[in-house]
Amino acid sequence: MAASSSTTTDVDALGDSDTKLSELGSVVAYLRREKEIVDLQLELSKQTISRQKGEIERLSKDLNDTRQTLSEVSGNLLSWQSLFPSVL
Secondary structure (H helix, E strand, C coil): CHHHHHHHHHHHHHHHHHHHHHHHHHHHHHHHHHHHHHHHHHHHHHHHHHHHHHHHHHHHHHHHHHHHHHHHHHHHHHHHHHHCCCCC
């Protein structure tokens, strides 16, 4: 009877090992999927940052151009005011 009990315990242990390996395999598969999702999110974030940096550079250039134009217009207005003080 002792041999039978030992064999049953061994079979149960093997079954538990198979179950644990299967569970670990599931965890590994889940973690791989999650890593792939996080990697894709990281790549999208990098692309977004790059696009936004380009937009910031373009907007900064536009702002500087607008300031330059405003400065020129203001200078022209002052010139016109000094030439025609009664009109303006």
